[in-house]
Amino acid sequence: MQRNEATHTGRHLRICVIGGSRYFGRLLVERLYAAGHHVTVINRGTSRPPAGVEHLVADRDDEAALVAALGTRTFDVVVDQVCYTPVQAEIAARAFRGRARRYVMTSTIEVYDPATAELPATAPDTFVPETAVDPADWRVRTDLPWQDAAYLEAHYAEGKRQAEAVFTRDGGYAFASVRSAHVLGGGALEFTGRLAHYVDRVRAGAPVAVHAEPLPSVFIHYEELARLLQWAAAESEFTGALNACSDGALDVRDLVGTIAERTGREPVYETVASGGSAPVSPFSFDRHYAMSNSRAKQLGFRFSATRDWLPEAVDEALAGTHRQYV
Template sequence: MTRSLVIGGTRFIGRHLVEELLAHGHDVTICNRGNHDNPFAETDEVDHVETDRTERRDLEAAKLAVEPTYVFDMVAYQPGDVATATEVFDDVDGYVYVSSGAAYGAAEIPRREGVTELCDCTDEQATDDSPETYGNRKAEGDRVVAEAAESGVNAYSVRPCIVYGPHDYTERLDYWIERVSTEDRVIVPGDGDNVWHRAYVEDVASAMRIVAASGEPGAAYNVGDRRLVTLREMVELIADVADTDVEVVAAGERELSAAGLSTDDFVLYRDYPHVLATDRLASLGWESTPVREAMARSVTAHRESDRDGSEHDPGREERDAVLDVLDTV
C-alpha cells in the first residue's frame, strides 16, 4: 500500500491533492493543527493526525504513526521548516515541497528551472512571515531541497504559478467571475494583454503526485497551464463558459487615475509578464487540463459557493467613474 502523508491538506491545493491521491489508490493521512474545517472529516478514507508542523517532535510522531511512502509539504513557509522536514523524512520514497513561481528573482520570459536566477534570501528574510519576503523564503526552501538531495534524500520542489480553481479561498478569480456574471461591461486594466501565468489547481495536485513518483531528486518542477491567456482573454473565456455576453473595456493609467485607481488595483494584473516553462514537468508525463475546461469547472464552483471576490473590488463607484471617462473620450 502506498501511504501518503499530506502536511496541510484541508484547504485549497491540499484538498485537491488529497482527492488526487485517493483517486490513484493512496492511503492518505493529513496532518495539521486542525485550525480549519476538515472536508474529509465525514469519510473514513482519510486519516488525520493533529500536528504542529513547526515542531520537529510532532513531525517525527506523524512519521512513526503513518510510516509514509510519500510526504507532501503544503505549508512550509520558512526554509527552516523545509530543513527540518527533509531531515525527519530523509528515508521516504519522495518528499515534495510546494514552492512558488515567486521564487524566481530574474525577469525572464519564460522562467526556467535551473536556468533563471532565484531570489536571494537573507537570514532575516528566512525567518520573516510577511508577503514581501514570500518569494525569498520559497527560493531558500528550494535550495534546502537541492542540498538535501545531494545527501541522498528523495526531495523535490514543485513551483506553481498563481493557482486558481474550486475552493480557492483567496477569491482572486471569483472577483472576475462575479464581474462577468453581474455586469454588462467589465473593465480590464491597461490594454488587457498583460500575462500572469496561472495554474489550474487539479493540475498542481497531479503534478505533485507525478513528481513524487518519477521526479529527479533535488530538481524543481514548474507548474502552469500549458496554454496561457491574457487578462482580456481570461474574462472573455469566463463569459463564454458562463454563457453570457459582456463588453470588455480596457482602461489605461490615465483613465484609471481619474477615479483614483491604478492598474495594480485590479487583482491578477501584472505589469511585466510572468511565464513559467513547464517542459520539465511535461517530460514526466504530466498534462494540464484544457484551459476552457478548467475555467468551466471554476465558474461552476463559483456559482455553488458564496464567494464573490468583493475584497478585491476597487469599488463600484470608482469603476463607474472610469467608464464615464472612457465614454467621453
C-alpha cells in the first residue's frame, strides 16, 4: 500500500478505529494509513489490520481489557465502527474520556425507521433530515438485555439510537455520528448478502417478494462510505448527526430493474401485503424513511448518484460468491 506524506488538511492525525476488520471499515483503515495518519485498530484479534497499522487486541465489551490495551495512548480521533448498544457506548465513553479529542460513531439509516420507534411523521415526498432523531432527547435503557444476540438483532435500530444518545450526552469530546444508508457494492465483500439475494433470484427466475406499493429508500456504495468516514475523521470538524447516502432514492422495483437489465432476465414479483406476517425481500419497504444528505453537502462533501454506480455493483455481485439473504 502506498503511503502519502501529505493529507488534505496537511495534518497527520492519531486515529483509532474500533472494528475496521471488513468491508468499508477495512477500506477506511487502508485509506487513513495511506493518507499519512498514524492508525490504530482495536478488535478481538480475529482479523489483522494492513501492514503498518498498529493493532491492539481487546474485546470492547470488557472495559478493563480495553483500558489495559489502550495503555497511555491518546488520539485525535476515534472512529467507532462496531457500537451497537448503549452499554457498549458507556464502556467506550469511559475508556476514551481524556484520551480522544473527537469521537465519530458509524450509525445507520435504521434510526429513522418508524416501524421501530415513535418518530415525527415525514411526508413521503420529502427526505428525512438528521433532526428527525435527536439523541440528546432519547431515553437510554442500559438495563435491557443488550447482551442477548437475538434481542440485539431485533432491536438493532434502538440500540444505535441509544448508543448515539450516550455519546451525545457524555461531553468528554466532540461527538459526531454518521448515519449510513444501505451499503452496497464489492461483490462477495458485501457480507449481508442483500444485493446477492436479488441477483440470485432474478438470475434463477425465482419470485421476488415485494409490497404492492413499495416506498423508496437510499443507498451508498461501500467505497463512498469509506471516503465519507475518512473525510469525517480527518478532514472535517462537524459534530452531531450526519446522513450518508448517494444522490437519488430507489424503490425495490428500481433496484430489481437494474439487475434485470444486467442479466437479461425478466424479474418475477410476488406481492406481499403491507403489515402482514409474510416475509418480504430486504429492500422492499412499506414505510418512508429515505434520508436527506443536504447537511453533508453543505459541509462540503459531494456524493455520487446511486444510478451511476449501481450497475457496476450488480456486475460485482454477479461475478462474486453469493449466499442467501437471512
